Amino acid sequence: MTPDCKARRPVDGSHPDVNHLRTALQLAAAGVPVLPLRRGKVPFGNCRSCKDGACGGRPNMKTAGPCRCPAPCHxxxxxxxxxxxxxxxxxxxxxxxxSAVAYHPGGAGLTVVDLDDAAAITWARENLPATRTVSTTRGEHWIYRGPMPSANAVRPGVDIKSTMAYARWRGPGTGTITALPATVSALAVKEPSPVRLAPQAFTVPAPVGGGQCPHRTPAYLERGITMAEQRITAATNGVHNAVYRTFLAVLAAHGRCGCLTDAHVTRLFTAAQAKGETLRHCTDAWANARSALGV
Incomplete structure (x- = not known):
């Protein structure tokens, strides 16, 4: 689900808590996980029962603990x-x-590119595909369909808010939400290092159809990407190797004819990350598979 509901701040003088609660319920009905923000636009702190991880949760919030506290903790x-x-x-x-309503973008299957100033907005317009935009106090939020790891200061004035992060709700915005592109996923990669894998013999199938691309049929490509996602999802051990070999197979079939798009790559990365792979490993595995095939 995406935050397509038209929740806006009432102008009828209603009490702020009624306004925030109404907005939160509208977002929740659209499948967007919400939470309240207190003064300073920050989440509420843990209650006494949950303080310092006493509930079994993790106070640093890097992972969600088993806490089932009825208050908006964590x-x-x-x-x-x-x-x-x-x-x-x-x-x-x-x-x-x-003081405001926030939501968990990753929980809604979204990624927010937070652009803090005019220079960051200019950069985004020149380098990122158009998508839904929401005006903020100092800049804009660009919202893409698809989750990824959150990261701060990926470049001057640019933060990424998705999994394990929250974003303030500032209205539905304008434009159509598009798929998370690989250019955004790559922003969170820090100092990538090569993955050392044993050399693999791989035969690239010869072109068919008199040199004409055989993959222009959408159903053919969709079936191939779906099977690749299923292969990654079904891996029970040796996930690193399974991801690499799946990337290799996809590139062998579609890497030379221009069929693959950022949306396809994002789907493969998302499937791998759901199995516990990091974005860094996905990026390295993809680069190594391309290098192995010379594409």
């Missing part, structure tokens, strides 16, 4: 689409003190 990990939770006593008390 920052992004507290985000929910459950209307019963959102309107419960502990959450309602939080809405009374809330």
């Amino acid at each position: 920052a992004w990990a507290a985000a929910t689409t459950d209307p019963h939770v959102i309107t419960s006593g502990p959450w309602r008390r939080a809405w009374l003190r809330a």
Whole structure:
């Protein structure tokens, strides 16, 4: 789901907590996990029961703990689409003190490219595919369909908010949400190092059809990408090698004819990351597969 609901700040003078709660429920109904922000536009801190990880959760919020606290503890990990939770006593008390509504982009299957200033916006317009944009106090949020690891300061004035992060809700924005491109995924890669793999003998099939690209039929390419996703998902051990060999197979079939798009690559990366692979490993494995095939 994507945040397509038309939740906006009422102009009827209604109480702020009613406004925030209404917005939160509209977003949750659209499949967007939400949480309240307190003064300073930051999440509410852990309650006494959850303080310092006493509940079994992780206070640094790098991973979601097993905590089932009824209050909006644990920052992004507290985000929910459950209307019963959102309107419960502990959450309602939080809405009374809330200054804004936030959402967990990764939980909604989204990535937000946070552009903090005019220079960052100019860079995005010159280098990234157009997508839905939302105006912010200092810049813009560019929203793409597809999750990825969050990262701060990937370049001057640019942060990425997706998994394990929250973004402030500032309205539905304008434009159509497009698929997360590889150019955005690559922004989070830090100091990539080559993956050392044993040399693999691989035969690239000869072109057929008198040199004409045989993969222009959408169903053929879609079937190939779907099978590659399934192969990665089905891997139970040796995931690193399974990902590399799957990338190799996809590139062998489609890497020389221009059929692959950023959306296809993103689907493969997403399947690999769902199995626990890092974006860095995905990027390295893809680069090594291309190098092995000379594409």
